Amino acid sequence: MDRLLTGLQPSGALTIGNYCGGISQIVNYQDKYETFLFVPDMHAITVPQDPEALHRNIINAIAMYIACGVNPDLPNMHIYIQSENLYHANLSWIFECHTPHGDLTRMHQFKAKSAKNEAFTEGLVTYPDLMAADILLYDAKYVPTGIDQKQHVELARNLADRFNNRYGELFVVPEPLIPVIGAKIRDLQNPEQKMSKSTDNPKASVFLSDDEKVIRKKIMSAVTDSDGKIVFDEENKPGVSNLLTIYSAFSGCTIEDSVAKFEGGGYGDLKKAVAEVLVEKLTAFQDKYNKILESGTIDEILDAGRDYSIKIAAEKYEQVRRAVGFGRV
Structure with missing residues (x-):
């Protein structure tokens, strides 16, 4: 069974754009692929976060995925939190050492976010390398994505090719899955822009939690x-x-x-x-x-997903570690 991987940042309430560009695709494909669905909380802190709110958003995001149709009971569904698997950070560092700086700073999302904040952190620059690690650790063949993230998947593809050519066949080269309808839901007040979770205009975005x-x-x-x-x-x-x-x-x-x-x-x-x-x-x-929040089942789901993700990621990281010359043979 081919693997599919995707994640949504726990940086605030999810919008209908998040549903159309990400969650609905998981629901549509979950019976067909082994699915790795994770909450990328490490990506979230590339911009300032309130720690207590971040904790809540992680659990709330998982509950909403399931409410929207993601089935955690499928044996091929693995739901986990990024920061609970340290292999993501380890592989990201290796990728940072193989990625030209210009490849990172020409990313559209980096340009957009850095333009809003002169004091951006290095994490915002290297975000695509961490995203590549998220994908390539699991040999994911398919990555559901919106149009705005397609460029990051392309960087992951380039890194996979670069490593495969230099060190031998290490990685599956992923393919983006862009929905036919709803790949980019736009701001209701400024339809030239994408609908955003972090908008300052209360009329601009419809959230999944809106009454x-x-x-x-x-x-x-x-x-x-x-x-x-x-x-x-x-x-x-x-x-x-x-x-x-x-x-x-x-x-x-x-x-x-x-x-x-x-x-x-x-x-x-x-x-x-x-x-x-x-x-x-x-x-x-x-x-x-x-009902899902009241059921108290989310911790059990996340524990199982964490353990499985670590097992798979450890095997891939060991291959990469040996290939680049880390540690003892």
């Missing part, structure tokens, strides 16, 4: 345009296209079917339909989420 009233208010206030025509054109009509994408992702329709459904109608009709499908889905997620 019915908040969901409807955010969608009804979403920015569109003055054209009045419902067509899918991300370049010229990003706001309307974003609403069509959200509707399609949560209703199961294709973009073409969604356009046909609302063609000739007004933006208000489209917004009401988007709000309705979101309320139906997110309310169900929230009910399951609360």
Whole structure:
């Protein structure tokens, strides 16, 4: 069985963009692949975090994954916390010593985040090397990812090729899995930008934890345009296209079917339909989420995932350690 790996940062409440770009893909593929689903808390501290909030967010993220359909009872599903497996950091250091600095600083996410904060840390620079370690430790063939993270997967592919050429066949070269619909859900107030967990605008993002009233208010206030025509054109009509994408992702329709459904109608009709499908889905997620937190089963799930991830990672790291000349033979 081929392996699939993905993670979502515990840096705040999860958005519908996180669901479409990551969680839904795990649910769709979990019966087909051996799945490694982890909470990358080491990545989270590349920007300042409140420790108590980070602890909570880790557990809450796991509960929400499961509420959204991830099945922890599958024998091929392994859920764990990144920092509980030290091989991630060990392999990341080796990758840092094999990655030109320019390869890291030209990453789109680094440029965007560093532009906002002149006093960024080195962890923000080397973030892609740690992400490569997350992937390559497990010989993951597939990595579900949004468009914004595709460049980081490409770096992991390049590192795998570089090591395989220099040291022999050590790593599986991973392939990104980008969803056909919902790869990039956009900001509701500024559809030129990606929807973000860390937005300062309370109307910009729909969170999986939002209640019915908040969901409807955010969608009804979403920015569109003055054209009045419902067509899918991300370049010229990003706001309307974003609403069509959200509707399609949560209703199961294709973009073409969604356009046909609302063609000739007004933006208000489209917004009401988007709000309705979101309320139906997110309310169900929230009910399951609360039951999972109350069940007290998350620690047991994480313990099993940690132990298995360490077993697999230790075997791969030992191969790499010997290949690069570390320690005793």
